[in-house]
Amino acid sequence: MIDADAAGCAAYGAPGYDFDRYLADYDPAVWGYDTPVSGPQEDARAASAANQANAIEAYVPSDTTVVGVGRNAGIRGASLQLKDADNVIVRNLTLESPLDCFPQWDPTDGDRGAWNSEYDAAVVHNSTHVWLDHNTFTDGRHPDSSLPRHYGELYQRHDGELDVVRGADLVTVSWNVFEDHAKTLMIGNSDGAGATDRGRLRVTLHHHLFRELGERAPRVRFGQVDAYNNHYVIAADSYSYSFGIGFESRLVAEKNSFRLPPGTDAGRILKQWSEAPLTAARNIVNGAPADLIAAHNTAHPDTPLQRDAGWTPMLRTRVDEPRAVAGVVVPRAGAGRIG
Template sequence: MLAPDDGWAAAEGGTTGGAAADAAHVHTVHDRAGLVRALDGGSDTPKIIRIAGTIDVNTDDRGRRLTCADYATDGYDLSAYLAAYDPRTWGPARPSGPQEDARRASAARQAERVTLKVGSHTTLVGLGRDAVLKGASLQVADADNVIIRNLEVRDTYDCFPRWQPNSGGLGDWKAEYDNIWLRGSTHVWVDHVTLSDRGRPDAAEPTYFGRNYLRHDGLLDITNGADLVTVSWSRFAEHDKAMLIGNSDSRVSDRGKLRVTLHHNAFEDIVQRAPRVRFGQVHVYNNRYVVPGDAHDYRYSIGVGTESAITAENNAFTTPAHVEVADLVKSWNGTGLQQRGTLFNGFPVDLLAIHNAYNSGSERDLVADVGWTPSLHGPISSAATADREVTRHAGAGRVR
């Protein structure tokens, strides 16, 4: 159960997950079929689901491993898809026609297997040190009071990415599934999880139409008016876009929502979005950021988006020489960032002052007044202390 002061998920009644479950709704599951039965279609019945060992969701009802070829239908073929929608001949229009229809149908077949709906009043917890969901997309949609703990969710892999000709100006591949997606949900605590592309990194994928053939989307996205969320003692690793909070600049209905606390998390070899925020009041404290020496694709860590109100305190960044302090923060139409206690390669820095000094002319200056002061939090350690504690204790299998 979440402590009374442990971030935004402790507000307005707190978060208890499946604590009210009766004996008939406490399950230990070992395979996809058992997990699906226990989730009960995302019902709101209080339930505790304990995951034992590794569960691969790309399996059929008898447990047989499914490959992308098993999902392909209606004549879908990647080579034919690439030939049909080559920008040199197809142009900038959105793909349409038989191969795009076949891709959609094939994607729908995979979605039936890999997307798992988590309903209200649910605790999903791994047993011991080696509980793994492989290939799964946990979707907490329009639910309330959910706990996800002590669980590794890895390689949420899209067999059928779609080509978006106009994305980013050059076009891009779009994968469909987040490891965990909180959408329109409230009172959610994510604790001691490990999220990554482990086993199948996008960097190893081929290039088509001049763009990396991305197979993974976000690690943990919090969108569509989700609110009162705490993410703690978790590990985000070896991925491009780690965490999106708020999905659109135009979604003004998100105002007053997207209140999120991130503390004692490790962001290791993450290219961007750790997190990227729109609208929400987000408290980012005592986190550890590590950019490896060979990570030349690193873009930024904290993204200050439209009407976001981020307070970042006592976070530690370790980077190679080619990454500068000014690279850590990116303004995406945001106006404010309150920060203090930041360590950069062991030295104290002022993220706000350095961002404004080095990005003048290319991004708007940020101000320190974000209109609120965090009050729901436990003890806040120095960045150096947090760096050591997160190294030892963050991630699945490390619950104390």
Template sequence: MRLTAAAVGIGLVAALGPSGAALAGNNHGKSGLGRQVLPAGDGWAAAGPGTTGGSAASPADVHTVDTRAELIDALGGDNATNRTNATPKIIVVRGTINGFEGLPGKCADLADPAYSLDAYLAAYDPAVWGRVNPSGPLEEARVRSVANQTRYTQINVGPNTTIVGLRGAKLENLTLMLDSASNSIVRNINFVDAFDCFPAWSPNDGDAGNWNSQFDLMSVRRSENVWVDHNTFNDGDNPDSGQPVYFGRPYQVHDGSLDITHTASLVTVSFNRFVSRDKVMLIGSSNTVGPDVGRLNVTLHHNVFDGTMQRLPRVRFGQVDIYNNYYRLAGDAFSYAWGVGVQSSIYAENNFFALGEGIAAEDVIFDWGGTAITEKGSWVRAGSDRARPVSLLGAYNATHDPDLGADSGWTPTLRHGPVLPTPLVPLATLALAGARL
């Protein structure tokens, strides 16, 4: 399809909207990004009271921070209890904040005295220990070490909060935890490398076992009305491909980019970049039918998934609207994009896929115990071939049994502005998505 300059211009304006245009401003605290609220109708986070974050903050509750200690102080003063601080607040991040600030030895400073990786590898080698979960004093020491890291590198956020970055703002080696942090906004941050110092060996995870880590770059739990906009998520100079192999499996030190779990709901994820990561977005953490039913409602629009491998997203229970996103997928380690999980209701419209060598249209969807997905308007460019419209669900059903149904049982009503024609999606998202670095 040949696009005219006029068509591209119309598409970019449509995609831009208030949230896209806002990043040109510099006065983030008093009148710029910090005071902006989610536009009406912009995804699930616009439901109910909408999402205003800390826009009502008094001048005394507008803070510019550039250290871990200042960030914790601005969030309420005590990392252990900041999640209960509901005072409206705007926090402007300047420069790089590192989660290990004050710990020159990083992991070594957080390790329990009874733990060492060498001892762990020797004790729980499947050839010695067998294929049963680690237990005993050494595993207990690892768990205590994880607790030490959680207390230090997990930064807890309370309700009615806006966190916004100045150009080049970076949160590195930490997890931003929004647990019970309803009505919160996070914008224009480069999230980098929230690595786990003490991954767990799970011998029965898959046919050969797996290493599993705990820390996401950002996690949303037990929260409503959360807007995550114009951020970048990546592993920096510590990619999964550079990790060692133990017990025949990659030593996985990273978990998700942005996980939305534990009854969270009414979340809009817009104009973000997820770059060169394995696990990206888990929506719903358990197959157990219970409190998550009727929750986990999330909108993803105008995001770029670049060199990412799985969970783009993986969904359980929620009504999840996925539209106008650009997927640039490559690599032998690619697994799937859309995970159709238990009682999930995905509505996917006008998404564009650039598929690298060895990735086919039928690989985009994976059945994790779901029954149906609404999928329309998808375009695929495979290798050097021209882009063309493709039914991803049709491709999946032609090569997999049982088939997935074509009606997820709902139609989104909360969308800000028109849905872009799919061929415009790469142009709009590559121009607009991600933190302004």
């Protein structure tokens, strides 16, 4: 296991940065909620963040295969960057989400402000022909439940687990575990990115274990995304939604399996962020067939979803029946399980 943050946050601090001073300067009781933070401490925080980025972002070039050796191979605290690359494979790694040492306070984010962080465990940025297989994406030693609160808000030090963005295309993500995270997997990161993303972001997601996640499994903009044979284990206390239907997205979600806790309605599985049609067929919830679109539209009659993504996936290999998905995925997905 490679530990990219072994040096600790103190190693990245820029001259003059003092977190206690930062908290005092931008306390909403002093600064308010109407203006983004600025001044010497914010400048020092940004410089510190740049130091951390230089240290933990690891760039993977074209024509590269990264395979973990053994059952315990992985990387802690780094952000794998597949940027402007072609023909890249990443397999059999446990990727512990990096901790942002220097989150930024944004008093204008929502009604009460929010702490915003950087660094996904992996980013596919304007890259093509990428295969991410049998990896485990996790918060590991640092779940959100271990993080403190400042100004009454969670001091969020995690961003996402995986982003596929900025013109990335022809990406297959298979047999991975995504667990214990809030904002998990984003395909397309801006409604305004049509120039780079429209006609691209073609992504296949299959045979994953999505375990106890908050949201974005995935959230999609623009892309044709084929999500099939994935198993979702939902935790009631942290759950928002699974599939985010975003701007100009064309999601096909078929033969997936969901385990919902008591009191969690199937109408929460889909979330409409923008009017975009999708195909959702032959999915099951707690072992029973479920029409996810109908469940959403019953729960959210003011924001109905439309059927038919307008395309048919043609590149699937193994496809399991939905009742078999949990039994196939749970023992075989994730790092250390390449057979």
